[in-house]
Amino acid sequence: MKALILITALGLAGCASVGSDFQRPHNDLGQQWRQAQDARFAASQDGAIEQRWWDSFGDATLSSLLQRAADANLDLLAAASRLEQSRAARGVAGAAQGPSLGANGSYGRARNSEQGLSDPSRNNGQAAYSLWQGNLDAAWELDLWGRVRREVEAADARVDVAVETQRGVLLAVLAETARDYIELRGAQQTLAITQQLLDIARHTLNLTRIRLREGAATQLDEAEAAAHVATIEARLPPLQQREARLGNALALLLALPPQSLQAELAADKDIPAVAMQVQLGVPSSLAERRPDIRRAEAQLHAATAAIGVAQGDFYPRITLSGSIGLQAMQLSDIGWDARRFAFGPGFSVPLFDGGRLRGNLQLREAQQQEAAIAYRQTVLAAWHEVEDALSGYQANARRQASLDEAVKQGRRALGSAELQYRQGGTDLLNVLHVQNTLLNNEAALVDSRATAALSLVQVYKALGGGWQAFSTNSQGSTP
Template sequence: MRRCLLIATVAALAGCTVGPKFHTPDAVLPPTWQAPTVDVNSVTVNRPFESAWWTQFNDPLLTSLVQQAAASNLDLALADSRLEQSRSLIKIAGADTRPALAANGSYQRERNSQQGLNDPSGHEGKSAFDLWQYGVSASWELDLWGRVRHSLEAANAGAALSEADRNAVALSIAAETATNYLRLRGVQATLDVTRQNLDIARQSQQLTQTRFENGVTTQLDTANAAAQVATLEARLPLLEAEEVRLINALSYLLGQAPNALRQTLAVPRDIPAPPSTVPVGIPSELARRRPDIQRAEAALHRATATVGIAKADFYPRLSLGGSAGFQALEGSNLGLWSARQWSLGPSLYLPIFQGGRLSGTLELRERQQQEAALDYRRTVLAAWHEVEDALVNYAAEQRHHEALMRAVAQNKAALETARARYKEGAIDFINVLNVQRELIQTQSALVDSATRVSTDLVVVYKALAGGWPEPKSNLASQAASIPR
């Protein structure tokens, strides 16, 4: 009867978990995004979007590069390693929820003191003796107050935090790869525009030289034309260096040596245009997708669990232990039944005076929980702002791009008219030069704007945590499969 009562008491105590219980916090987000929609080339709509957002640019090479980066990027490999380490910590913490069993064996040559305690060998400390023993032992802490359970909960939250960190790296790598690729195409387009304008400037220089030789114009026109040619030529080395730098940046993201992608990426292509529609989803989905919000939630969960650990440390710890084995003064007697030995019983640890260590630890853990709760609110608010700002920038750049397209068309028409009138002698060359400079500036601005439209869309996708490619085992060894 007493044993039954003891077992029932222990079982009841085992359910007395102290400390707060974690609940997923509410993410304060608006019902819809308030940023203006775009009504030119792309339209943002509140519907679920394609998680593989990089495919929306309809560029197979871009898609391949993003997938390759997911398979071979070294920063992502490090994040994967840290995630696996955190999962190993779960196994370590989970071991305390189960009994521990160990085997042991030993042999010792001993001699006891003649003036000390009794000599079990019967030699009264006058000579040495052998001691042989082996057996098994077991121990198990009864988790009466949830200390072990909270420790396991904290380990699981730590793994969730590491997974969120890993996902944040994966999203950042995908966005950085796409951004560098789009910028590369923008630089190559700027190079093409610069070379085209350089050809026009050289034609103008030749024209002014011919008119100067015929006595129709002055040396001022030839000097201005030559300066325009030199100015455009000076732009080329910097643009070419930027092209190489971006190719190397992509090579690094893919875990490859500098210039490894030179042959693949050096051939210019058009800047990938955004899709006709850009669905942004609903704000309530943001907390489930964004890795930084997931990380903040996991950090709050872990901090809450550590409060429970600190509270459980105020209560007694009860452990059950036992051992069984054989002990003999001669090895030949180890197998005898009379050589058996065993022990069984509970042990109790009760903290009485710790000099304020326990109360100080609890206070620290509660402060850390409060900090984690504030950090969660801050992270959600920052994400909200980031999405709204990204949508505003994308909409504004779309309108900017449309205006620049009209400006370029007008400047081209103006340059044709100015060149024709200069040939007729109706205007000075300085007028032609001014129109050509304006065209060069607007053309360069148009290319930059086209690049920003696409890169701003990448920022939108990153802010919305649209997704990231999961690495495939065969991608790491298939660099040669990238479309050329």
């Protein structure tokens, strides 16, 4: 009966836990984005956004690069290793919830002093003796106050931190790969347009020299035309270097040697086109989607559980331990009659530690407050990041529309100039001037299209989309 009462009491005590249970923090995210009325954006009813947003660009090379980056990027593999470390640490913490069992054995030969302590061999120290023994030892700390449970809870939360960190790295790698690819295509198109401008400038210089010989131009005209050629020629090396640098940056993201992607990326391809409409979701869904917010929440969870661990250190620790084994002076005597055992409870209670436990509790409470503030800051920063990204996308879209019109009108002007030239109403220099203006506008349009695509990548990154299309595990990210 006494044993039943003791077991019941221990069971009831085992249901208690020091510290407070973690409550998910409230965030002040709204239900609608400020730009939601823009026709370029659409708010889904369930708050979801497009997970494989890179497919919306309609560029197979881009999609392939992102897939390979998710599989091979070294930062992602390092994040996966850190996740494995946190899972191993959780296993260590969880092991404290159960009993421990160990075995040991020994053999010794000894002789006691005739004038010393009693001789277990009963030879009064006049002869040496042997001692054979083997034991099974068991111990179990009863988690009556829930301290160990809080340690495991904190370890679980730290695993969540590592998971969200890995997802955050994946999101950053996807966005960086897309940015480098878009910038590369923009650099290639700008380089092609600059080469056309150079051809026109050289043609203009040749015509100016002919006119100079005929007396229809001055040396100033020739010098200005030659300076214009040199100015355009000076643009080429930085553009060529930028193209090579971006190609190598993509190779690094894919864990490849420099210039490994040179042949694949040399193809003349257009800048990826932006989607006609972007699914935004709702602001409140950011807390469920963005890895940095989820990571901050997991850190707050771990800090909250750590307070319970610190509180549990004030309570007694009760341990059940036992040992059973065999002991004999002759190996042939090892048997049931040589058995020995010992068992019983033990406890330890902190009485005085100079304020160490109190200081540790205050430290954990302050760390939990810091984690709560960090969570609020992360949510607020994410909100601002999305709003800025949406505003940037809108501004770039308006700029691109204006440049589209400028290029359209420039082509009309070039057509009129060419018609006048064929009819003898103007000279070739005027045609080349109009063509030069058109190409400059086309170069600005290329830059605008690249910037618009980059701003769309930033929108999706700010919304926290992309990592959901891959499963994060210990071996990296795979679809």
